[in-house]
Amino acid sequence: MDDDAFTDAERAAVYRCIESRRDVRREFLPDAIPEAVVARLLAAGHAAPSVGFLQPWNFILVRQAETKAALHAAFAHANAEAAALFESARADLYRTLKLEGLLEAPLLLCVTCERGRAGPVVLGRTHQSEVDVYSTVCAVQNIWLAARAENLGVGWVSILSLDDLRAILGIPEHILPVALLCIGRVSHFAGTPDLERAGWRARLPLEELVFAERFGAPWRDEP
Amino acid sequence: MDDDAFTDAERAAVYRCIESRRDVRREFLPDAIPEAVVARLLAAGHAAPSVGFLQPWNFILVRQAETKAALHAAFAHANAEAAALFESARADLYRTLKLEGLLEAPLLLCVTCERGRAGPVVLGRTHQSEVDVYSTVCAVQNIWLAARAENLGVGWVSILSLDDLRAILGIPEHILPVALLCIGRVSHFAGTPDLERAGWRARLPLEELVFAERFGAPWRDEP
Numbered sequence: 001m002d003d004d005a006f007t008d009a010e011r012a013a014v015y016r017c018i019e020s021r022r023d024v025r026r027e028f029l030p031d032a033i034p035e036a037v038v039a040r041l042l043a044a045g046h047a048a049p050s051v052g053f054l055q056p057w058n059f060i061l062v063r064q065a066e067t068k069a070a071l072h073a074a075f076a077h078a079n080a081e082a083a084a085l086f087e088s089a090r091a092d093l094y095r096t097l098k099l100e101g102l103l104e105a106p107l108l109l110c111v112t113c114e115r116g117r118a119g120p121v122v123l124g125r126t127h128q129s130e131v132d133v134y135s136t137v138c139a140v141q142n143i144w145l146a147a148r149a150e151n152l153g154v155g156w157v158s159i160l161s162l163d164d165l166r167a168i169l170g171i172p173e174h175i176l177p178v179a180l181l182c183i184g185r186v187s188h189f190a191g192t193p194d195l196e197r198a199g200w201r202a203r204l205p206l207e208e209l210v211f212a213e214r215f216g217a218p219w220r221d222e223p
Numbered sequence: 224m225d226d227d228a229f230t231d232a233e234r235a236a237v238y239r240c241i242e243s244r245r246d247v248r249r250e251f252l253p254d255a256i257p258e259a260v261v262a263r264l265l266a267a268g269h270a271a272p273s274v275g276f277l278q279p280w281n282f283i284l285v286r287q288a289e290t291k292a293a294l295h296a297a298f299a300h301a302n303a304e305a306a307a308l309f310e311s312a313r314a315d316l317y318r319t320l321k322l323e324g325l326l327e328a329p330l331l332l333c334v335t336c337e338r339g340r341a342g343p344v345v346l347g348r349t350h351q352s353e354v355d356v357y358s359t360v361c362a363v364q365n366i367w368l369a370a371r372a373e374n375l376g377v378g379w380v381s382i383l384s385l386d387d388l389r390a391i392l393g394i395p396e397h398i399l400p401v402a403l404l405c406i407g408r409v410s411h412f413a414g415t416p417d418l419e420r421a422g423w424r425a426r427l428p429l430e431e432l433v434f435a436e437r438f439g440a441p442w443r444d445e446p
Binding site for chain 2: 138211
């Protein structure tokens with residue numbers, strides 16, 4: 001156990017990373033990311049847990065301007081559709097928000113899941129069919145935190161159709177696109193989430209989200 | 224930027240955490256986890272990114288022996304079904320694997336997703352319907368990494384039916400169970416994943432999983 005143990009300073013660094021990670025949309029700088037840093041981010045993703053050790057992910061690095069422009073056009077189309085789904089005041093607020101950095105970020109990264117990578121029967125997926133996709137999301141979060149530790153911002157862009165994403169990046173039918181990330185150096189990391197500062201939604205009190213033994217049973221009342 | 228910057232030592236701690244995190248099933252020790260540590264793990268989960276700042280998660284802490292026993296019985300039932308799905312030699316190997324620590328770990332944690340928490344229309348979920356579930360998985364991975372930094376092991380148990388999980392933990396229909404985690408101090412952290420050491424599956428070469436600009440286009444050939 002002793003050889004394995006994290007020091008207080010290491011633990012503090014991990015918590016600082018978790019707490020100061022942000023979903024970045026507006027603070028990207030154009031500086032290229034060194035290849036060695038990109039390789040470390042990808043290795044962090046590849047170190048994620050995966051059900052049945054499936055490692056179902058692929059990583060598509062996007063740096064060309066025309067690919068970014070096509071993704072941005074797909075976003076703009078979807079974003080206009082999305083704004084129209086909200087009520088009037090909410091729609092007005094929605095339209096003021098910057099929700100992606102596809103053109104500004106020097107690097108985009110699409111993370112996908114190959115669900116058939118080891119055949120139809122996967123250890124650990126037999127009774128919960130979605131867990132291979134969840135493994136892929138764990139890889140995304142690893143990359144997001146590694147990027148923060150590299151002083152790089154990441155923004156996850158989900159406002160575009162998966163059909164458009166497939167068409168632009170040539171993703172075959174049997175591969176599920178899971179995340180499209182904008183990655184780059186930033187002018188600064190905001191202290192709080194953009195949507196919290198914009199008044200879109202408030203931070204929920206954690207203690208109201210925690211239960212003991214059964215869903216709905218208060219945490220702090222437990223013996 | 225300077226105030227935000229991670230030092231080399233902080234960055235190394237984050238990478239060490241990502242690399243040395245394990246899916247733990249057999250090394251749990253019975254020591255209780257201090258409440259302050261549990262609170263830090265939950266805060267790490269609550270610091271995860273969420274689409275539309277939805278924060279769709281709840282956390283159910285399970286410590287009672289009868290609840291653990293019920294979960295273990297549901298696992299045992301599902302695990303016997305699962306073993307029968309593999310071919311003969313594979314099934315024999317499957318039956319030798321220890322795939323959960325539900326009775327040994329001092330703390331179990333179920334992480335759930337309330338998909339309707341902010342009504343039907345959620346910023347960022349309009350064109351990709353699953354991203355609120357993905358947010359919940361990001362919370363799981365935050366907890367997993369925070370636990371590693373606290374020198375606690377975590378194992379994700381997915382070999383039980385969601386219906387059984389719902390029934391045992393009283394999870395209502397409109398709430399999606401995402402993860403059941405075993406958490407506790409461990410005798411040691413293994414150097415490699417259990418399933419790799421057992422010969423179940425090999426580590427895939429990362430460079431074969433990375434593409435440039437389009438799915439399938441080799442990474443290292445890019446200009």
